[in-house]
Amino acid sequence: MELKQLRYFLEVHQEESFSKASEKLHVSQPALSKVIHQLEEELDIRLFDRSTRHLKxxxxxxxxxxxxxxxxRDVEDLTKAANEIKFRKKGSFTFGLPPVIGSSFFPSIIASFRKQYPEAEMHIVEEGAKIMEQSLLEGNIDVGVAILPVDEEQFEVRPIVKRELLLVVSKEHLLAGRENVTMKELEHERFLMFRKGFSLYDRVREGAIQAGFEPVIEHESTQWDFLIELAMADLGVAFLPETVVKKANLHDVAVLSVTDPSIHWNLALIWRRQSYQSHAAEEWVNFVEQAFQHMEEGDVLL
Structure with missing residues (x-):
């Protein structure tokens, strides 16, 4: 059974005439009669009495x-609801947010989005970027923030931030008076790292290996402020994003740039390729992109 059959049936009843109904529906009378006959056969019910002068x-x-x-009527209601969801950005989605990134950028953006789209339901999941990528592939998260690069054969990618990691050391450290250092010069240092499962862990380790050594890891943490405290106590050297360093208390630490290689901290919104995204999720992606563009133009994130 098709909706077209029901619409044709109701129009014939309304006009009490196949010829008038065919004109209104812009179909030929034989075609209309065929549709009604097919509906009667499918239902095994005679819908109209054609034996009298007037169709009844x-x-x-x-x-x-x-x-x-x-x-x-139900179909019309469904269509209206779909349009309302589409144009009013209703719907729900799950947003994956690594903790170090969330504290740097997203509280104000999330608050602005919820104010502008109160009917959009966002669920936030905090976990390391590498673990989050797997959650995206498994369908447990709809949209997430990743530290580039990611596998672009598996993910759609919308870049939002380009930054570098900076080195934080105690003011008592031998490097404290310098502005920059090569990665090779850190070969014998003790590294204070974000925990495995965080993309920052992989970026720092890859940079060290590229410089020719395996880093000695003194401690791993999920908290950037704790890593700064450890560096302040001269228990090792910590690599932290520029944005975290800018907002941290740096009275008893020194901050250096790292070269050969420099370690990039480029962020992007990502989601699984060919996955369905609600209109609310699509609007969230656009909203975040625009927010970061405005912040960059205003130099807020530097």
Whole structure:
């Protein structure tokens, strides 16, 4: 059974004439008669009494008419609801946010989005970027923030931030008076790292290996402020994003740039390729992109 059959049936009843209904529907009368005949065969019910001079609906047809009207009203309601969801950005989605990134950028953006789109339901999941990528692939998260690079064969990517990691050392450290240092010069240092499962862990380790050594890891943490405290106590050297360093208390530490290689901290919104995204999720992606563009133009993130 098709919706077209029900619409044609109701129009014939309304006009009490196949010829008038065919004109209104812009179909030929034979085509209209064929559709109604197919519907009668499918239902095994005679819908119209064609034996009289004026076309009349049968008793059984009248009962079917009431159901047909309800079906078409429900379809109209569904279409209206879909349009409302689309244009009012309703719907729900799960947003994956690594803790170090969330504390740097997103509280104000999330608050602005919820104010502008109160009917959009956002669930926030905090976990390391590498673990989050797997959650995206498994469908547990709809949209997440990643530290580039990621596998672009598996993920759609929308870049939002380009930064570098900086080195934080105690003011008592031998490097404290310098502005920059090469990665090779850190070969014998003790590294204070974000925990495995965080992309920052991989970026720092990869940079050290590229410089020719395996880093000695003194401690791993999920908290950037704790890593600064450890560096302040001269228990090792810590690599932290520029944005974290800018907002931290740096009275008893020194901050250096790292070269050969420099370690990039480029962020992007990502989601699984060919996955369905609600209109709310799509609007969130656009909202975040625009927010970061405005912040960059205003130099807020530097």
């Amino acid at each position: 609906i049968t008793g059984e047809g009248e009962m079917i008419r009431k159901h047909a009207q309800k079906v078409l």
